[in-house]
Amino acid sequence: MVARRRRRWWWIAAAAVVLVAATALVLVRFVFLRDTATTVSPGDVLARYRASSTVAATTTGGSGLTLPAPGVYRYATTGSERVDALGGATHTYPPITTITVTEAGCGVQTRWDALQERWNLRQLCLGHGGIVSGSYTDLHRFYGQTDRRDWTCTPAYVLVPADPTAGTAWTGSCTDAHGTSEATAVSVMGLEDVVVAGEPIPAVHVRRIETDTGSETTATSTTDQWFDRRTGLVLREVVTSSSTTSSLVGDVHFHEQYELTITSLGPQQ
Numbered sequence: 001m002v003a004r005r006r007r008r009w010w011w012i013a014a015a016a017v018v019l020v021a022a023t024a025l026v027l028v029r030f031v032f033l034r035d036t037a038t039t040v041s042p043g044d045v046l047a048r049y050r051a052s053s054t055v056a057a058t059t060t061g062g063s064g065l066t067l068p069a070p071g072v073y074r075y076a077t078t079g080s081e082r083v084d085a086l087g088g089a090t091h092t093y094p095p096i097t098t099i100t101v102t103e104a105g106c107g108v109q110t111r112w113d114a115l116q117e118r119w120n121l122r123q124l125c126l127g128h129g130g131i132v133s134g135s136y137t138d139l140h141r142f143y144g145q146t147d148r149r150d151w152t153c154t155p156a157y158v159l160v161p162a163d164p165t166a167g168t169a170w171t172g173s174c175t176d177a178h179g180t181s182e183a184t185a186v187s188v189m190g191l192e193d194v195v196v197a198g199e200p201i202p203a204v205h206v207r208r209i210e211t212d213t214g215s216e217t218t219a220t221s222t223t224d225q226w227f228d229r230r231t232g233l234v235l236r237e238v239v240t241s242s243s244t245t246s247s248l249v250g251d252v253h254f255h256e257q258y259e260l261t262i263t264s265l266g267p268q269q
Contacts, residue, residue, distance in 0.1 A: 034143065035089040036117065037092070037117060038115055040097075040098075042072065042098050066126075067101075067124055068232055070108065071266075071268055072267055075096065075097050075098065075261060076263055077096060077114070077258065078093070078095075079257050079259055081140065081255070081256040082254070082255055083253070085142070085143070091118060093258055097260065098113050101233075107126060108125075110122050110234075117139075117140065117141035118139065124232065125156065127158070130163075132157060133153060133156055133159045137151070140254075153172055153184075154174075169187035170187075182211065184210050185209045186208050188204060188206055189205040196263075197265070201228055203228060203229060205225070206227060207223070208223045210223070219241065222240050222241075223237065224237070233265070236262070239256065239259075
């Protein structure tokens, strides 16, 4: 009889521990680490651009290729990002997002705003072989926790070739402050037209495959971009990205997929 009572009390104590742990998880999930996905309106982006930017003269390379003109460009958008931590969360992107081009450093900086919790930056300059990229930033925020990665690419690698030929390929490499290394493989998929507002625009289709290796995170992403052959402006972009990060509660898996298509070549300024 005493043994049965002990077993009964053991199960009651175990159940209480499980209940407390479950309650704590619910509090963490829904109170302390509440997830949000906040839309950024194109009007707010334009106001920010006008308040902080000066329009620079467009720089032209020897081949006639130029950098994108400063301003705010609108893109029809589909896609989302998701993470499986704490029961999982998904951020669905709005139907219209923006890329803002501003004068910065050796050329221009582009910023894609999907949500307040999701944006990226990239530095673009005219260099040997075309438009080169020497740095970029990716930001994601889930459950109020920010994951910002500032990447430096040495040397800067060509993003948009000045004289593109289908089948040509090259590589680049980047590192971030966390000690993660990124190997980039770039190739020209073809010379194609992208229809913008009913007008076919000559474009170069470039595919970029990035593979990240670090002590805590491994990731891979494939980015297909169609650049205006005259200005290097992104006309269309298709991205698929996945990563696995080790944590105290096990591996956390992330996945992102989206597609952008520009709605007009003329930026708002």
